[in-house]
Amino acid sequence: MVSDLGPRGLATLAGLGPFASLWRQLGQHFHDARLQQLFGRYATYCGSSPWSAPATLMLVAQVEMDGVWSVTGGMHQIAKAMAELGERNGVQARYNTRCEKITLHGGRVSGVQLASGELIETDHVVFNGDVAALGAGLLGDALRRPFPTRPVAKRSLSAVTYAMHARTQGFPLVRHNVFFNRDYQREFEDIFHRHQRPSEGTVYVCAQDRQDDGLGHEKAERILCLINAPANGDEPAPNESEITEWEKNAFEMMRRCGLEIEASSAQSVRTLPQDFASRFPGSSGALYGQATHGWLSAFDRPSARSKIPGLYLAGGSVHPGPGVPMAAMSGRLAAATLMADLGLIHRSRRVVISGGTSMR
Ligand SMILES: Cc1cc2nc3c(=O)[nH]c(=O)nc-3n(C[C@H](O)[C@H](O)[C@H](O)COP(=O)(O)OP(=O)(O)OC[C@H]3O[C@@H](n4cnc5c(N)ncnc54)[C@H](O)[C@@H]3O)c2cc1C
Incomplete structure (x- = not known):
């Protein structure tokens, strides 16, 4: 380049x-x-x-500044649309089925072993769990060595989230809102250097039933609060009094800004880094793979073609990075790489044509 x-x-x-x-x-x-x-x-x-x-x-x-996209019917429609497209093309999806092992034979991929004991033989696997799971041996010991483990210092942010059906008052919420704390630097030092929950974290509030006109809702509405936290999901969960105290601080900060959220515990689901860690094995609760720290970080992410022949990588923990659009791009890259390796697409050699235009 x-x-x-x-x-x-x-x-x-x-x-x-x-x-x-x-x-x-x-x-x-x-x-x-x-x-x-x-x-x-x-x-x-x-x-x-x-x-x-x-x-x-x-x-x-x-x-x-060019605008942002939102998906009609909510984010899960993307997954649904991809599943339907796949099924129309002969894909058989297995849901709620854990993959226990990616099996190798002679150093290359030979299949996947499911938790049910079923073995699916295949020469090619695209893995889109967190790539740290491979280095941690969660998909078989044979994959430990070729994939590095992710040190604590390289983990990206985790979060404590509250998904609520709540009434709000006192603040003209729009669809996306951020309530900033007073000592921003300390928040990131706490998370990345001291690996502890910041005493006062920034809170992102998504009021997904609203537009950007700031008009109030009389009735209860869907609210997601996301508070930055360190990716320590591999440690024991904090005790209930600790987490209640911390939660009180976050909601108190929003109250100082004027926002009152009224939700009963029956209408609120809390998710801790420990919950994210079990939902995304190998991540330790880090929601975005490794942190993008330093100028070399972009080159440090694994790419679609892994060191193991037949094993391809996709998802938020590999190139180009986290977030739904980037993870989708990485899926396309993995597909293109696999197709190229299967000889299904051909790239023409790079040539300089007269007039000086360099083309692929
Ligand atoms: C609370 C939260 C808020 C976010 N907000 C945004 C946002 O506003 N915008 C945005 O763009 N991104 C956001 N992200 C990030 C975004 O969700 C991720 O970057 C993206 O979903 C990554 O896609 P993926 O396909 O790599 O992985 P995932 O969506 O994590 O999917 C991987 C799936 O593989 C499953 N899996 C893992 N290992 C195995 C196994 N061994 N066997 C079977 N299944 C397995 C996991 O359970 C998971 O369901 C957010 C993430 C979180 C958690």
């Missing part, structure tokens, strides 16, 4: 800010710390700290 860019391209690349931290670069544009805090929030889209993420993530704000 570097040789393709040439000296002028390299200057453009450097201008994208891979070597500066997002926080430092934002400081050159905004003199009000609150605006710096607001735009620094984009680092958390990939589970990272604005103090360690490269300034390149400023591009997310640029992209959002």
